[in-house]
Amino acid sequence: MSGGQLLQDTANTIVDILSRGDSKRILRPDDKVVIVGDYDPEKGLSPGYSEAIADEMRRRGTSNVIVHLFSHRNGEPLTEISGTLTSDVANAQFVIGTYGDPGAEIHLKEEKLIKSAYLGPALNNPALKCYVVAARPVVSVLEFLADTDAIHHARELSLKIKNYLEQHRGQMMRVLTPGSELEMMIPKSYPIIADCFEVNSHILNIPSGETFCAVPLRYVNGTINLTTDNGGSFWYLREPVQGSIKLRFRRGRISIEGFEDVDEDIVAKMQADFDTADDAGVLANPFLAEKAFGVIESAGKIPRADLLYNQTILEKLFGWHWAYGSQRHVGGRRDAPTHKDQFMTYGDIFVGQDHLLIDGRPNVEFFLDYAA
Numbered sequence: 001m002s003g004g005q006l007l008q009d010t011a012n013t014i015v016d017i018l019s020r021g022d023s024k025r026i027l028r029p030d031d032k033v034v035i036v037g038d039y040d041p042e043k044g045l046s047p048g049y050s051e052a053i054a055d056e057m058r059r060r061g062t063s064n065v066i067v068h069l070f071s072h073r074n075g076e077p078l079t080e081i082s083g084t085l086t087s088d089v090a091n092a093q094f095v096i097g098t099y100g101d102p103g104a105e106i107h108l109k110e111e112k113l114i115k116s117a118y119l120g121p122a123l124n125n126p127a128l129k130c131y132v133v134a135a136r137p138v139v140s141v142l143e144f145l146a147d148t149d150a151i152h153h154a155r156e157l158s159l160k161i162k163n164y165l166e167q168h169r170g171q172m173m174r175v176l177t178p179g180s181e182l183e184m185m186i187p188k189s190y191p192i193i194a195d196c197f198e199v200n201s202h203i204l205n206i207p208s209g210e211t212f213c214a215v216p217l218r219y220v221n222g223t224i225n226l227t228t229d230n231g232g233s234f235w236y237l238r239e240p241v242q243g244s245i246k247l248r249f250r251r252g253r254i255s256i257e258g259f260e261d262v263d264e265d266i267v268a269k270m271q272a273d274f275d276t277a278d279d280a281g282v283l284a285n286p287f288l289a290e291k292a293f294g295v296i297e298s299a300g301k302i303p304r305a306d307l308l309y310n311q312t313i314l315e316k317l318f319g320w321h322w323a324y325g326s327q328r329h330v331g332g333r334r335d336a337p338t339h340k341d342q343f344m345t346y347g348d349i350f351v352g353q354d355h356l357l358i359d360g361r362p363n364v365e366f367f368l369d370y371a372a
Contacts, residue, residue, distance in 0.1 A: 010137035011052035013145040014206055015060065018094065018132070025129040029061040031093035036068045036085070036118060049137055050098045066092075068118075089122040096132040120328075123202060133205045145206070154209030155194075160367040161211040162194040168351055173291075177225045177347045182249060184291065185219035186351070191331040212292035214332025217252025220288045224249070226342065241266055252288050254324055273324070273340065290323040290330050290339075320344060320357055 018027040027033075037050035054065045068085050089095050095118065122131050168186050175182040186192075195203065195210040227244035243262035248255050254274060259267050321343045326336040349357035356363055 006142065007048055007052050007137050008056075010142050010145070011049070011056045013142065014053060014132075014134055015056045017145070017206060018130070019060070027057070027062060027094065029063070031062055031064065031129070032088075032091065033057060033062060033065045033094040033096065034068065034085075034088045034092045034118075034122075035065065035096045035098060036089075037070070037098040049134075050096075053096065053098065053134065085118050086121050089118045090125055091127055092122070092125065093127055093129045094132065095122040095125075095128065095130075096134055098134045128202055131203050133203070157362065157364060157367060158194040158209050158211045160370060161362065162192050164354075164356075164367060164370050165192045165211070165213065171351055172219070173356075174350045175222075175224060175347060176350070177344075178227060178229060180223040180225040180246065182222035182224045183220070184215050184288065187213055187216055187332075190214045190216070193330065210292050212290055212330055214290055214327040214330045214334075215252070215288055217288065217334065220249050220252040222249055223247060223257065226344070227346075245270070249288060254288065288322060288324055290327055290332075292321050292323075292341075320347070320349070320360070320362070 015027070018025075020026070033054075035050045035054055050067050050069060054067050057065050066088050068088070119131075122128060165186055170188045171186050173184050173186055175184070190213055192211065192213040193203065195205050195212065224247050225244060226241070226247065228242050229244060241262065243260055245259040245262055245267065246257045248257040256267065256271055256274070321341045323339055323341045325339040326334065327339075328335045344360060346360040347357060348355065348359065355366065
């Protein structure tokens, strides 16, 4: 498939999803849509992606579509943010973030400059139907979006996981990785979100199928190993990392306890994240922000070469991730200039004797059979 055809097909499918969604969130001709894209001019892609979605919406009759594009190179902004962006998202019905460069939206400077300009006003907008994160157009995304059974099963499992977590609020969760153990609490009051157009959810990742929540920081303690030992893998800035990094958590604050066989640039970048101060001079980033289950393997966030496509659709539900930085947009209290996901393919998670995650994958049979 050519790059142009992939771009167009992905844009068509995304508009299809928004056009057949929940009746309260369905895209209508008189809706105002704001699309925000960032891109590296040396790599391109994202501007075409944003414009392809906009063109398809206009072709189907939704004419009030505004596109804001911001360029960068190696994380350094090249485009000043227009003051109209904030006002545009403040009364839009749909706000869509598109990302072309695999790491573009998680560069600290880009995120602080771009997302801070529109994410808060968008989510606080009473007219907002949905805030959409549209995964970059790769074949794996299109394959998933085209598979209605995949979408159905992903949403079913997402809601099952949400149901379990709701029934176990306030209980401790143990995360076991080789040579480490981390404890965190299932939040007592923070929202637990099934990313599948559920009632009262304003956020949709395309593809969907993730269940996530913010975590209470005071109850996060222990260590976690990010490692490639024993066949494990983890990602930083959406790129696979070799070696091992051990992180220490004390009441939610993260520090690097040690590392081995890891590119020192990766360690330095992560340490810089942990050392970054917000405008008040308070260290803002080095806090656990979120835990999540059921990230779809074919979401385009993980390199295709590392995926297994010959398994059943439920087995394609890629294990889990956690994030550090801001947790405000996922229902928590802590704000920060950035929010960075850490994807992992290993580890076991328990609540009491319930085995929720087995070797990096959700215990699908347990969740589907669980009855509250």
